[in-house]
Amino acid sequence: MFDFSTVLSNLSDPVTLVLMAASASFGIVMGAVPGLSGTLGIALLLPFTFGVEPHQALLMLGSVYCGSEYGGSIPSILINTPGTAAALCTTFDGHPMAMKGQAQKALFTALIASIFGGLFGVTALLFLSSPLAAVSMSFGAPEQFWLCVFALTIIASLSSGNVLKGILGALLGLLLSCVGMDPVTAAPRFTFNTMELMGGVNVVPALIGLFAIPQALMLLRPAGARPPMAPYVPAPGVLWETIRDFCRRIWVAGLSGVIGVVVGIMPGAGGNIATFVAYNETRRFSRTPEKFGTGIMEGIMAPEVCNNAVVGGAQIPMLTLGIPGSAPAAVMLGALMTHGLKPGFALFTEQADIVYTYSVGLILSNLMILLLGCFFVRLFVTALKIPAHYLLVSIMAMSVVGAYSINSSTMDVMSMLGCGILGYLLIRARFGVAPLALGLILGGTLEEGFKLSLHLGEAEGNVVAFFFSRPQSLALIALTALSLIYSFWKEFSARKRAAA
Amino acid sequence: MGLLRFLTVLAAFLLALPAGVVAAGYPSKPVAILTAFNPGGGSDVSHRLLEKYGKGVFDTPLIITYKPGAGGEIGWTTLAAARPDGYTVGGVDLPHIVLQPMLRKKGQPGYQTEDLFPLCGLVYDANVVMARADSPWKTFAELIAFARANPGKVRVATVGKLSGDHLFLMQIEKATGAKFAQVPYAGSGKAIPALLTGEVDAYFGSGSSFLRMENTIGLAVGTRERYALCPDVPTFKELGYDIESIKFRGLAIPRNVPEPVRAYLESHFARLCANPEYQEAVRNGGLMPAFCSGREFADIIAREKAAAASLLKEFGVIK
Numbered sequence A: 001m002f003d004f005s006t007v008l009s010n011l012s013d014p015v016t017l018v019l020m021a022a023s024a025s026f027g028i029v030m031g032a033v034p035g036l037s038g039t040l041g042i043a044l045l046l047p048f049t050f051g052v053e054p055h056q057a058l059l060m061l062g063s064v065y066c067g068s069e070y071g072g073s074i075p076s077i078l079i080n081t082p083g084t085a086a087a088l089c090t091t092f093d094g095h096p097m098a099m100k101g102q103a104q105k106a107l108f109t110a111l112i113a114s115i116f117g118g119l120f121g122v123t124a125l126l127f128l129s130s131p132l133a134a135v136s137m138s139f140g141a142p143e144q145f146w147l148c149v150f151a152l153t154i155i156a157s158l159s160s161g162n163v164l165k166g167i168l169g170a171l172l173g174l175l176l177s178c179v180g181m182d183p184v185t186a187a188p189r190f191t192f193n194t195m196e197l198m199g200g201v202n203v204v205p206a207l208i209g210l211f212a213i214p215q216a217l218m219l220l221r222p223a224g225a226r227p228p229m230a231p232y233v234p235a236p237g238v239l240w241e242t243i244r245d246f247c248r249r250i251w252v253a254g255l256s257g258v259i260g261v262v263v264g265i266m267p268g269a270g271g272n273i274a275t276f277v278a279y280n281e282t283r284r285f286s287r288t289p290e291k292f293g294t295g296i297m298e299g300i301m302a303p304e305v306c307n308n309a310v311v312g313g314a315q316i317p318m319l320t321l322g323i324p325g326s327a328p329a330a331v332m333l334g335a336l337m338t339h340g341l342k343p344g345f346a347l348f349t350e351q352a353d354i355v356y357t358y359s360v361g362l363i364l365s366n367l368m369i370l371l372l373g374c375f376f377v378r379l380f381v382t383a384l385k386i387p388a389h390y391l392l393v394s395i396m397a398m399s400v401v402g403a404y405s406i407n408s409s410t411m412d413v414m415s416m417l418g419c420g421i422l423g424y425l426l427i428r429a430r431f432g433v434a435p436l437a438l439g440l441i442l443g444g445t446l447e448e449g450f451k452l453s454l455h456l457g458e459a460e461g462n463v464v465a466f467f468f469s470r471p472q473s474l475a476l477i478a479l480t481a482l483s484l485i486y487s488f489w490k491e492f493s494a495r496k497r498a499a500a
Numbered sequence B: 001m002g003l004l005r006f007l008t009v010l011a012a013f014l015l016a017l018p019a020g021v022v023a024a025g026y027p028s029k030p031v032a033i034l035t036a037f038n039p040g041g042g043s044d045v046s047h048r049l050l051e052k053y054g055k056g057v058f059d060t061p062l063i064i065t066y067k068p069g070a071g072g073e074i075g076w077t078t079l080a081a082a083r084p085d086g087y088t089v090g091g092v093d094l095p096h097i098v099l100q101p102m103l104r105k106k107g108q109p110g111y112q113t114e115d116l117f118p119l120c121g122l123v124y125d126a127n128v129v130m131a132r133a134d135s136p137w138k139t140f141a142e143l144i145a146f147a148r149a150n151p152g153k154v155r156v157a158t159v160g161k162l163s164g165d166h167l168f169l170m171q172i173e174k175a176t177g178a179k180f181a182q183v184p185y186a187g188s189g190k191a192i193p194a195l196l197t198g199e200v201d202a203y204f205g206s207g208s209s210f211l212r213m214e215n216t217i218g219l220a221v222g223t224r225e226r227y228a229l230c231p232d233v234p235t236f237k238e239l240g241y242d243i244e245s246i247k248f249r250g251l252a253i254p255r256n257v258p259e260p261v262r263a264y265l266e267s268h269f270a271r272l273c274a275n276p277e278y279q280e281a282v283r284n285g286g287l288m289p290a291f292c293s294g295r296e297f298a299d300i301i302a303r304e305k306a307a308a309a310s311l312l313k314e315f316g317v318i319k
Helices: A004-011 A012-031 A039-050 A054-072 A074-080 A090-126 A128-138 A139-154 A154-158 A163-177 A202-218 A238-248 A250-263 A271-285 A297-321 A327-336 A352-385 A388-407 A411-430 A434-460 A463-469 A471-499 B001-018 B042-053 B070-081 B095-104 B139-149 B166-175 B190-198 B209-210 B259-273 B277-286 B295-313
Strands: B029-035 B062-066 B089-096 B116-133 B155-159 B179-185 B202-206 B216-221 B246-254 B289-291
Touching: A004 A352, A012 A039, A012 A054, A012 A074, A012 A352, A039 B042, A039 B062, A054 A074, A054 A090, A054 A297, A054 A327, A054 A352, A054 A411, A074 A090, A074 A297, A074 A352, A090 A128, A090 A154, A090 A238, A090 A250, A090 A297, A090 A352, A128 A163, A128 A250, A128 A297, A139 A271, A139 A434, A139 A463, A139 A471, A154 A163, A154 A434, A154 A471, A163 A434, A202 A388, A202 A411, A202 A434, A202 B089, A238 A250, A238 A297, A238 A352, A238 A388, A238 A411, A238 B042, A250 A271, A250 A297, A250 B179, A250 B289, A271 A434, A271 A471, A297 A327, A297 B190, A327 B042, A327 B139, A327 B216, A352 B246, A388 A411, A388 B179, A411 A434, A434 A463, A434 B179, A463 A471, B029 B042, B029 B070, B042 B062, B042 B116, B042 B259, B042 B277, B070 B089, B070 B095, B070 B116, B089 B095, B095 B166, B095 B295, B116 B166, B116 B190, B116 B209, B116 B259, B116 B295, B139 B166, B139 B216, B155 B166, B155 B190, B166 B179, B166 B202, B166 B295, B179 B190, B190 B202, B202 B209, B209 B216, B246 B295, B259 B277, B259 B289, B277 B289, B289 B295
Parallel strands: B029 B062, B029 B089, B155 B179, B155 B202
Antiparallel strands: B089 B246, B116 B202, B116 B216, B116 B246, B116 B289
16 A cells, blocks of 8 residues: 555645646646647646656646646637537537626536546546456447447437437538548548548547637627627626535536546547537436526536546556556556556556555645636636627637647648538538537547457457447447437427427 | 747757767757657657657757657658758658558558658567467467467457558468458557457557556567567567567658768767666667667668568568
8 A cells, every 4th residue: 555644745745736736727728728638738748747756747747637628618618619629518508608698607617517527537546446447448349339329329419309400410520530541441531642631630620610610700790690709797706606506416417427437447438428428418317408508507517527537537547557548648648658657557556656646636636726717717707808809810810720739730720621611501501510520529439449340240250249249338229229219209299299 | 039049049059069060050949859640659658758868968959749640641741741951850660661652552642661761770669479368378389279270260459450560460370371350459559458358369469568468478479589578478489480570660850861960860869879767768668779770770671661562462462
């Protein structure tokens, strides 16, 4: 076991605390700027950690990771543009809530939910890492496929009343995700013999395009049309009100936390998929599912608790098995190895002081984010006071810079602009961009799970049986079927009620 | 900006003086190491170690730039087309850089192996035949005997299709006459759990993956002599098969970089790689530090290219 006094003395070092607070702020900003992400933030900060002790280095990088997962919610709420792919679902209710004049409440909800999720995930990391590592090993390629199919059922909830448009949008997204190299065989597809399209349509620039550009173009529309910008309504005392309302809906947080940890530990799934599942499940268990999408607290809590719970979950297989559960966790793994730490169960015994200082320290860094967040919320909400014509220009400029900065690639800027125009047309045609984004995000993972399962099934001798016989897969198939039946039944009864 | 640049140049100049002035002021700004894969991958870790231990060796910092996508094609095409001023150095992996141009579909643009000028070799990663500790076969001979009796029944994980691991699999199939069911995963992060959970029966791939896993056994290793990082694993030679299979990682620069600049880079990387702390860190990451000069690295590339071409011809993949 580890020496608790060492952990405490490590964590009470003022230098460590200052480094953590600075890193957490950096992380929040990285998350909040569309295009910049936690993954990039960790990679950028890594060289600056070479000079410090390994536990300090890990805490700095971990704080960036936690901070960025929270920061992603800020632009989702204020300008309907997800700061990170995992904050996509936060736009569904976060932005409508801001439009109702409750921007500050929405931001505080996201903050409290993020901290709750973060603490939930770290608790799992501290106390349940070895049983959960075993669970993570029971998910294979077919489950990866079925989980994506399950996540796709959210379309039915997203496009309530017009499921066909939702399905078409998702199919278009899946089609776009096919551009570039086949994830398994590396064969080029839809590349038209160009180098640029070989890498495919990157998700993050596409998301910026789909969400930010239509938002900016809407600001250009003549007055009289519905204002696309949320009003600025200062509301003193809203923090306490938010905390009270949060506690009343604590079941949402618990459910989403569990989903976040479980999906987080699955290698290759990560926060992007987890938030869709959490949003959808919360909606299903809610007594007022029809209010989702109109700006209610549950709709912000679910994705925000979930994507922060993924942080702890994704690090369980990373620390215990050396297998990252998400993209930022992959960079963390690299950082661990650069600092001479070897992942594995032995890490928890041989380097117990470092690992436990890190895990306990993550609790501390979540609490720091809570304090920092209270400051940032007041700062960011004033963005709504900026006149639309200035905001429009800055959104456009940030979109270009954000898209370029990911891989310093002009192709990403082009695909961002292309998706922007596509997104605007889809919104004008009342399709909505969320189903398309969903298809694009899930496409690669879905296809990879499917193709690997084909290979594996062939070796077993029966492909169909392989897909449908594993108990873990059957559980996911049952959930998918239930989810579909439930939404059709809801739709049907709603129509009957309308007719009556 | 102008002042900043002037100061940087001045600082670099002053720092460079004791080391001997090279190519009129080179380097006057940080040297970028282009990584053709995502942050967090095996290449990234190797390059981060260069960045970490390059401090004090190079006159200006080394910085990592990511250009991921299409299994490295995008990064290496960018490297081949970079300005030959010595400020862009790229990490290159073998056999990737010989396979990609060889297998590229007609009409699809991209770099050629010859466009990447070999600067130096850095590390190697020996390929290992891996199985779970509780699997029914405990030796390579048992595995092969079973696979021969049940062709296409043993599921083998590789990283990628027509990749280094796949060549390794082909080599084994050719030498033993066994037939395996290949399951190509996108990365070692996927292949490792697949082996550990029993989704596949064996994993033919990098020793660095093997060294990261617990409860697995190595049945054979692709080095000529016993591999220092896992000395218990027998070599193919000992088992009576003529198989050698190793992945190399090194650095390359665009063609036409001025000779003094190339020499500066090569000699400084040589100094960096001689640092025992760096070597220890590389070994900790599951790789074998093995610096070699640009000329030697070029020989390795040529050798790997010939070997890959003959193997792929034999399996009818290329004509």
